[in-house]
Amino acid sequence: MTAKLDRRKALTIGAGALTATALGWSEPAFAAKTNGFEKVIAQFTGGRTPAQSRVHLDLPKIADDGGSVPMTITVDSPMTEQSHVVDVLVVAEKNPRAHVVTFHFSPASGVAEVSTRIRLAQTERVIAIAKMNDGSVYMDRKEVTVTVGGCGTS
Numbered sequence: 249m250t251a252k253l254d255r256r257k258a259l260t261i262g263a264g265a266l267t268a269t270a271l272g273w274s275e276p277a278f279a280a281k282t283n284g285f286e287k288v289i290a291q292f293t294g295g296r297t298p299a300q301s302r303v304h305l306d307l308p309k310i311a312d313d314g315g316s317v318p319m320t321i322t323v324d325s326p327m328t329e330q331s332h333v334v335d336v337l338v339v340a341e342k343n344p345r346a347h348v349v350t351f352h353f354s355p356a357s358g359v360a361e362v363s364t365r366i367r368l369a370q371t372e373r374v375i376a377i378a379k380m381n382d383g384s385v386y387m388d389r390k391e392v393t394v395t396v397g398g399c400g401t402s
Contacts, residue, residue: 285339285346289377292337292350298377298387303336305376305388314368314394323360323378323386327353333360335379342372368394 306320323333332355338348351362360378368374375389 283341283343283346285341285375288339288346289337289375292335292377292379293385294383296383296385298385300387302386303376303378303388305374305390307374307390307392309391310393310395311368312395314370314396316365317368317392317394318363319366319374320363321351321361321376321388325360325378325380327355327358327360329355332381333357333378334381336360336362337377337379338366339375339377340366340368340372341375343367343369348374368392370394 302324304322304324306322307317311317319338321336321338323336325331325333327333333353335353336351338350339346340348348366349364353360366374371391371393373389373391375387377385377387379385
């Protein structure tokens with residue numbers, strides 16, 4: 249037995265599909281709502297749990313414009329051949345793409361410090377994780393309240 253598809257049923261089905269897509273209920277749209285920040289962190293740390301020390305993440309508590317948020321990261325390290333920062337990863341928990349930036353250091357850097365501006369989609373936590381030459385990892389995290397989004401949202 250086949251069901252007859254009349255104009256009213258076709259419009260109802262089309263409206264339902266359009267609504268589901270607009271609300272982000274389709275499979276690809278739903279998958280895109282999680283940016284995978286946990287996976288990015290796990291890959292960077294090799295599964296190790298970062299200690300909450302040595303990294304100092306300086307961000308404003310309130311950012312009027314998510315498109316340009318000032319950020320400074322400092323890692324306590326002697327920056328010698330025996331003990332130095334290798335990489336610093338920055339992730340944002342709610343950005344469309346979690347990985348914001350990775351900075352690379354060597355003993356020749358002298359200090360493990362960087363200042364820049366980042367984009368944030370909305371009010372969210374930003375996490376900075378430092379990987380040392382011995383494989384140890386350290387982190388700091390800050391919550392930033394964004395009044396106007398910078399990654400295509402508001």
